[in-house]
Each structure stands twice: as C-alpha cells, then as structure tokens.
Amino acid sequence: MTDDDSPGAGEVRAIRARPFALDLTRPLGTARGEITRREGFLIAVEPTGDGSDAVGVGEATPLPGWTESSEACDAALDAVCDRDGTDAPLEALRAASTPAARHGVSLALADAAARDAGRSLAERLASEADVDASPADAVPVNATVGDGPSAETAAEATRAVEEGFDCLKLKVGVRDVDEDVERVRAVREAVGDAVSLRADANGAWDREDARRALDALAAFDLAYVEQPLPADDLDGLAALRGGARGGGVPVAADESVAARGIDAVLEADAADAVVLKPMALGGPDRALAAALRARSSGVDPVVTTTIDAVVARTAAVHVAAAVPEVSPCGLATGKLLDEDLAPDPCPIDDGRIAVPTGPGLAGGAFDGLRRE
Numbered sequence: 390m391t392d393d394d395s396p397g398a399g400e401v402r403a404i405r406a407r408p409f410a411l412d413l414t415r416p417l418g419t420a421r422g423e424i425t426r427r428e429g430f431l432i433a434v435e436p437t438g439d440g441s442d443a444v445g446v447g448e449a450t451p452l453p454g455w456t457e458s459s460e461a462c463d464a465a466l467d468a469v470c471d472r473d474g475t476d477a478p479l480e481a482l483r484a485a486s487t488p489a490a491r492h493g494v495s496l497a498l499a500d501a502a503a504r505d506a507g508r509s510l511a512e513r514l515a516s517e518a519d520v521d522a523s524p525a526d527a528v529p530v531n532a533t534v535g536d537g538p539s540a541e542t543a544a545e546a547t548r549a550v551e552e553g554f555d556c557l558k559l560k561v562g563v564r565d566v567d568e569d570v571e572r573v574r575a576v577r578e579a580v581g582d583a584v585s586l587r588a589d590a591n592g593a594w595d596r597e598d599a600r601r602a603l604d605a606l607a608a609f610d611l612a613y614v615e616q617p618l619p620a621d622d623l624d625g626l627a628a629l630r631g632g633a634r635g636g637g638v639p640v641a642a643d644e645s646v647a648a649r650g651i652d653a654v655l656e657a658d659a660a661d662a663v664v665l666k667p668m669a670l671g672g673p674d675r676a677l678a679a680a681l682r683a684r685s686s687g688v689d690p691v692v693t694t695t696i697d698a699v700v701a702r703t704a705a706v707h708v709a710a711a712v713p714e715v716s717p718c719g720l721a722t723g724k725l726l727d728e729d730l731a732p733d734p735c736p737i738d739d740g741r742i743a744v745p746t747g748p749g750l751a752g753g754a755f756d757g758l759r760r761e
C-alpha cells in the first residue's frame with residue numbers, strides 16, 4: 390500500500406451525507422424481527438490532489454443490532470462531513486463503534502481512488518489486500534427466503550429455482566424447531582437434491598434446541614446452518630460443529646463475527662463458514678481482510694449485506710469478486726427493496742451476479758448520485 394494511494398491518507402476536499410429511506414416490497418421475516426424499511430446516508434467525497442476531480446460515492450445504512458443506531462451513524466458522519474480539508478477522515482471513524490459510518494466513508498474514498506486509477510473497486514480492493522488472483526467477473530449468489538408457513542416457503546423456493554438459483558438460504562428460528570424441520574423438508578422435496586440449501590436461525594436457539602434442530606436437519610443435506618446459537622456463544626458453536634466433522638450439519642457464524650470479530654471466531658474454532666457483512670464490519674476493505682483471514686484458516690467466507698441499497702450492495706459484489714473462488718454469497722437482495730437509489734448495475738443471471746467492470750463501483754452508473 391503506498392501512502393498517497395491508501396484510503397483515508399489524503400486530504401479530502403469535502404464529504405457530504407444525504408439521508409434516504411427505502412421500504413421493502415414486503416417484510417423479510419427473521420428470528421430477530423421483521424425488516425420492513427432501510428434508512429441510511431448516501432456519502433460523496435471529493436478528494437484533493439494531482440488535479441483529479443473524481444467524486445467517490447459510498448453508503449452508510451445502519452441496522453441496529455448489527456451496527457450502530459441511525460442516530461449514532463448520523464453523529465459520526467456529522468463529525469467528518471462538510472469540513473474543508475478534512476484530514477484522514479477514516480481515522481475519526483471507529484469500525485467497532487460506528488461500522489456503518491466507517492463503511493460509507495471508506496467506500497466513497499475507495500471508489501474515488503479506484504476511479505482515479507481507472508480500475509474497478511474489486512481490482513483496487515484486491516491489490517490493497519495483496520490478493521494475487523484477478524477478481525471474478527461474476528459471483529455465485531443465494532436466493533434469500535424469509536420466514537413463512539411451510540407451503541409458502543416451498544413455493545418461494547420453487548420460484549427461486551425456476552429463476553435460476555441453485556443455492557437457497559431459508560430463514561428459520563421464528564417458529565418452533567419441529568415446524569422449521571417441516572419447512573426445510575417441504576423445500577427439499579419441492580426443489581430436489583441438486584439445489585444447495587442453507588438455513589439461517591439468526592441466533593434464535595439455545596444449545597438444546599440447536600442440537601435437536603441440527604440432528605433433525607441432518608436428513609436434508611444442508612450446506613450449513615447459519616448462527617444456530619446467540620452471537621456470544623462461541624464455545625457452543627464450536628461444540629455443535631463436532632457433529633459437522635462427524636457428518637452432521639456444518640455451522641456458519643454471522644452475528645458472532647459482527648459482535649466478536651473474525652479473530653475471536655477463528656480462534657474459538659466456532660464455524661465451518663463465516664458470513665461477512667461489510668456494513669457491519671466497518672467497510673469493504675475490512676470485510677475482504679476478514680474473508681482472507683478466514684480462508685487462510687480453512688474457513689469458508691461468504692459475503693452478504695444487511696439488505697443495503699444499491700451502492701453498498703454493489704460494493705459487496707466487488708468484495709465477493711475479490712475473494713478467490715468465493716462460495717455463493719447473499720447478494721441477491723435488490724428485489725426485496727420497493728425502490729432504490731439508482732438502477733442496479735449488477736444483473737443476476739442463472740444464479741450468478743455480474744461484477745461491474747468499473748472504473749470504481751460501476752463506471753458511470755451512479756453519476757446521478759455523484760452530482761447531487
């Protein structure tokens with residue numbers, strides 16, 4: 390990483406933040422409540438130096454429980470916005486306390502730097518993180534199926550497979566374990582054996598329920614169960630995995646990574662896979678670093694979002710593209726939003742999402758947002 394090239398190292402002419410609010414088409418049911426609406430801030434930065442005038446865009450879309458509150462995000466952005474010649478704004482934004490604010494500013498700076506260099510964001514992230522391989526031009530994705538009655542869940546899963554998805558993630562943990570087992574059975578029967586299935590309990594179960602659920606779900610060849618236990622129960626997750634090594638269901642950590650950090654999860658041997666949300670981890674750079682650390686420990690990284698708007702979703706696609714041979718990622722959530730900040734530059738075809746070629750996030754696709 391060179392000094393004049395590193396995000397946050399240069400002087401920044403101006404940082405602006407504009408609030409937005411977007412409704413979901415219909416609520417996404419999870420064990421931690423329904424997600425109905427996303428409120429955040431569109432960020433724009435104008436870096437100084439060498440006569441370049443590339444404006445970078447970013448997005449800070451907090452989801453309380455995963456990130457700071459909307460108020461804390463607003464206050465953190467306020468502290469770095471609209472100040473002439475703000476130096477190293479990233480140093481003022483703590484990933485641990487205000488990850489969404491840091492995400493927004495770090496993405497805008499990285500977008501600007503990538504545009505200046507005429508490279509895609511994925512190329513810039515990969516080279517900053519010393520990834521040798523070239524970024525992928527498309528990334529496999531899972532369809533996201535929320536909680537619902539068994540027949541509804543099976544119908545939604547069938548629709549996703551008809552649209553070309555060969556990996557589905559089902560939300561579980563809202564109902565009791567027996568009902569969820571029946572939902573997974575109904576989906577497996579509806580979609581057949583060739584489709585990869587994941588289940589996400591969002592920390593809903595205690596150790597006894599989790600053991601019972603994983604034992605019963607072993608019959609349905611799940612790729613993994615995501616966050617079967619609360620975020621802090623790393624020892625419990627490690628013990629559940631004992632079954633995975635013996636042919637049971639693999640375990641993925643999501644909330645645990647956001648709450649405790651990637652290093653704690655890897656040190657505790659708590660997961661077969663980790664689910665990485667750039668918005669919850671403090672930025673695309675930090676999410677890629679976590680992915681590479683997981684990979685080097687033999688743990689499979691998966692990139693997803695907190696149901697972000699198009700700017701942060703596109704950034705997460707670039708993060709996923711920079712991870713060599715990445716597993717299906719939770720990036721097919723654009724259709725959950727009723728409206729968006731701009732048209733989506735990442736078409737999904739046959740279960741894969743296209744990575745924009747740049748420069749930056751998506752060439753000229755977000756130029757309307759840069760000028761506002």
Ligand SMILES: O=C(O)CCC(=O)c1ccccc1C(=O)O
Pocket residue numbers: 424452531532533558589591643664693694695696718719720722
């Ligand atoms: O991973 C996906 O398929 C979509 C994203 C998703 O499920 C999610 C969205 C918002 C908040 C939490 C979660 C989660 O993975 O638990």
Ligand SMILES: [Mg+2]
Pocket residue numbers: 589591615616643644664
């Ligand atoms: Mg999850």
